[in-house]
Amino acid sequence: MLNYSVSEENYIKAIFHLQQQDGTVTTNELAGELNTRPASVTDMMKKLKAKKLVHYQPYRGFRLSAEGSKVALGIIRRHRLWEYFLAEKLKFSWDEVHAVAEELEHVSSKKLIEKLDEFLGYPKADPHGDPIPDVNGKIEHYSYQCLASLPANKLVVVSHVSNQSNEILDLLKHKKISIGTKLEIKRRFDFDDSMEIKIGRQPVFTISKQVAENIFVKIN
Amino acid sequence: MLNYSVSEENYIKAIFHLQQQDGTVTTNELAGELNTRPASVTDMMKKLKAKKLVHYQPYRGFRLSAEGSKVALGIIRRHRLWEYFLAEKLKFSWDEVHAVAEELEHVSSKKLIEKLDEFLGYPKADPHGDPIPDVNGKIEHYSYQCLASLPANKLVVVSHVSNQSNEILDLLKHKKISIGTKLEIKRRFDFDDSMEIKIGRQPVFTISKQVAENIFVKIN
């Protein structure tokens, strides 16, 4: 497998994430995502097309080729393994891991990543609950349910948080909710869709609709 | 403290190492060290001079400024901490750590390095026995003695190996010599300056002059 520049890798990864939603990605979308200019995106798409990493016809948008997806999954694997390392071993807080992993993901030693994976005990998910692709780029897609969509009297395990901002981290930290936390939905209020939640034997507390919409859970 | 490009950092670090011996570094020396062309070195020296990281007068060679040395020690700190991590935690062999650390050293998060240092237990030396600068760039200079220069009947501890090639690693691994190994010099032969060495209760074995010249030890 060839080696790609930091810039190429950042583009490839961004396309991968954007096309999860939309299927096909537009020039403006990608420029927005990467804080760059549409003209720069067009330049890079020509290059990635020449390298057969994207399918691209002028004005028609683009998506990763099979090869491009494989490359993307490699980058995502590195990113998430480093995030796990930073959180688990170096005790970085949840919102700090991403920026550093954004740099570490580009260190291109196959052996490094395999040894790191082994050292970490082959973790399945990063600190945000996102699954870590295996050596072959295979990724497990769990079907999580959004906490906001569940009725009262359910016992669930927090598995993923879709918003990764400082602000939600701050709130979740305060409420002592993190990946793996077991929650019990005690009540739902139709007025504002807020819910009352219990963790273990601790007193019940309330979370808003906005929070519940960002928490994804496995039902126990 | 400002941020420097990967290229700038590689130049700064190379100058630091070269000037340890010579005091002042020449264009050709640095080009040789970095596998680049003299013309490229001149270009970079102009830039580093403009940034006040080197003292440089055309045709007169160059050396790091105080600020340049501080930057260099920061890079060396990162490099050696990563080498320690790779060897100690990921079980990389001695000759593999350098290449990977050469990339990792450029990841520029202050917090990452301080947390890593803490996680590793504030190691004093990298796997090759080279001292790791502290947060302030302070580096301990031990006065090691070259094994080749010592008489018979000395008990010593291997502290540094000056040659970091695959070949010497292979030999030392086979002879079970590594940093921290306690050696006893049993005999020296004037004919070829080879020496007979004992490790613990294992049988005596011989090392050549060339090997002994690359091993540096503390006398016990």
Place this chain on the structure above:
DNA sequence: AAATTATTTTAGGCAAAGCTAAAATAATTT
């Protein structure tokens, strides 16, 4: 002290990755 050789610098270019402004194309209104 010249002449020769070695080293270093300058001049001029190239590729990667970004930018702005203008042109081309597509999508949406009227």
Place this chain on the structure above:
DNA sequence: AAATTATTTTAGCTTTGCCTAAAATAATTT
């Protein structure tokens, strides 16, 4: 169906870091 607006691409320029070949300077021989 035009006209207008939005999106995308092209053209042309910039910076960084590298290169080769030629010119300048320094060091060494003769």
